[in-house]
Amino acid sequence: MNDLTSLRLLALSGAVFLVACGGGDDTVAPPAPEEARAQDSRTFTPADPTGATFTALANGSPETDGASRYAGVLNGAAYRVEVPAAWNGKLVMYAHGYAGTGSALGVQNPSIRRHLLQNGYAWAASSYSKNYYDVRAGVEDTNALALEFNKITAAAGRPLAVPTKTYITGHSMGGHITAAAIEDEAYTTANHKVKYHGAVPMCGVVGDTELFDYLAAAQVTAQALAGVPKYPIGGWADIKASVTANLFSTFTASTAVPTANGQKYALVMQNLTGGPRPLFDLGFGGPYTGVVWGTFGGDGTVNGIFNKASADTNRFTYTIDGDTAGSTALNDAALKLTAATDFNRLRRDGLRWVPKVNGEFKIPVVSLHTLGDMYVPFSMEQIYRRRVEAKGNGAWLVQRAIRGAAHCDFTVQEQVAAFDAMVAWEGGGAKPAGDDVLTPATVADTTYGCTFTNNTLGTDESAAVNASRATIAAARPCP
Structure with missing residues (x-):
């Protein structure tokens, strides 16, 4: 019995078991319900509850224009699925970032959508069934959608084989979801279980709480x-x-x-x-x-x-x-704050309220983080590296520093390079190159982050990247 299983059994030990005598029937009372919290009473509704399809990619190509698109609602979460005509058999799950505290749920397309379709990948994305910083819902709903992929396409008249590989990627809170979803703890405790083959967390909360x-x-x-x-x-x-x-x-x-x-x-x-x-x-x-x-x-x-x-x-x-x-x-x-010891304990009804990133995985992971991020800072990557090394899994993690000044302001090319590197590695290729995030002198060097920064702008860049990258490159040029 492993440590995590033992802990889950201990979490169940608060249940009261009643055995009825006579007749040979044993009646076991269910465990007491977990305590409620404010998040549990909130109501959320998909912004498009009818599940209308979404539009084809602008400025498309035969690979993107010919893709099948499906949209709907699963377990209270809206979803989108897109499968190119010449599908390569692989599925990419995309996890979006923090969507605020409103009641409307929305789906976001992956920033590398064009690259995925042009290279034969199917992708799927959930709105999650709850907003706020609900990583638990994000992992469960993303996993549930991955498990539903074949039913969705078959119901729409396109039966497909089970994906040969399933990858996961995401930004910010979605980077936390990505990193948590591949952990041993998440696989053990989640209600919807998916074994991912590789992951790319970007600007992620990879230090969780x-x-x-x-x-x-x-x-x-x-x-x-x-x-x-x-x-x-x-x-x-x-x-x-x-x-x-x-x-x-x-x-x-x-x-x-x-x-x-x-x-x-x-x-x-x-x-x-x-x-x-x-x-x-x-x-x-x-x-x-x-x-x-x-x-x-x-x-x-x-x-x-x-x-x-x-x-x-x-x-x-x-x-x-x-x-x-x-x-x-x-x-x-400075005021000293102390957390309650059990604020995020293991639960008997599924994942922790905020799933942990413990460093317990053995699949290829390539992460990206911008150096100027104040919101989800670069120190998250340092915490991630220390945790993964402490578990003996450092060989499975590659980290790349990007010379961006804000949160998640990567170019599409930087994201594509990380994704392709992870896939090639997972497919049997050499482990890709990355950056040392822990050595202070290395991180402080004026050229740090130059290796994997690509300031080439393309069709699908965000407005923030279009507005900032040229200025940043001029102010802090790489040799």
Whole structure:
């Protein structure tokens, strides 16, 4: 019996078993239900409940124009499936990122949709049955859709063989879903079980709940440096204006210019997000510092995903480079937060509320992360590497640093290269090249991230990438 199975049995030990005597019939009472949380009472509806089909790819080709497209609703989640005419037998599951707290559920197409179809891959994507930061729903609904693939196509008049390979990829929260879905724990505890053959998590929360710790640390250090160190984090609205004015001379939707005191905060944030590295300054001065600011003031339950506080700042040592006395004073002053010990425990009704990324997998994984990301910082990749190495699985993980200044602002070519590298590796090719994410001197080198950055822009780039890549390349050129 493995450790995880033992833990699941222990989780079941709270059940009361009643045996009725006489007649030889044993009656076993079901276990008590798991406790409810705010997320469980929320109602969500697919934005397109009729399941109308979606449109063909713009500026298409014979491979994309001839694809079969299917849309519908499965277990309360909307979905899209697309299969090229010359299908290669492989299926790619796409997991979208955080979609906010609204009640409408929407499906997002993969950013490499054109590449997938032109190369024979089918793809499928779920809206998930719930919004908010519900990674549990994301894993279950993505897995359920993968298992339903053949029924969906057959019902539409195109019966297909079972996929020979199933891969998974996703952005941001979808990167968390991707990384969690391939874990041994997820396969053991999920209600819908899928064995994936390879994965590409992009800008992912691959440190799972440690992201919440980082966001809390970003808040308590801002408060401390601005002179309100012990103010409760839930009272952020009361002090937001004064803290912002203390640390920034300009703070808009697109620009954050630090004051002299704010420069100290920038150094703290640099070390919280992965250490000195190229493009940190562009990321800190850009719009995602404001996005991070917008996460402050929560009660630690991640908007009702948990019932208890999840953020913990006790492990952090805050550093203002070149200022030993200031660093000591900051660590003494900053509010310390401690998470409830069981806020994200194993459950007997399926996955944890926020599934773990433990580093327990033995399939090819190629991850991407931009260096300037403040929202889901590059430090997530460092946490991921340490966890995977601790489990003895480091040989299965390749990580690539990209010279982008914001969250998930990859070019399509960078994403295609990572996907193709993973598939070739999974198919028996050599392990692809990646970046060292742990050695400080390597990460701090001015050329770090140049190897896998590709500033070539194509038809399907996001507006953010189109607007920023040329500027970034000119400001921080690679040799």
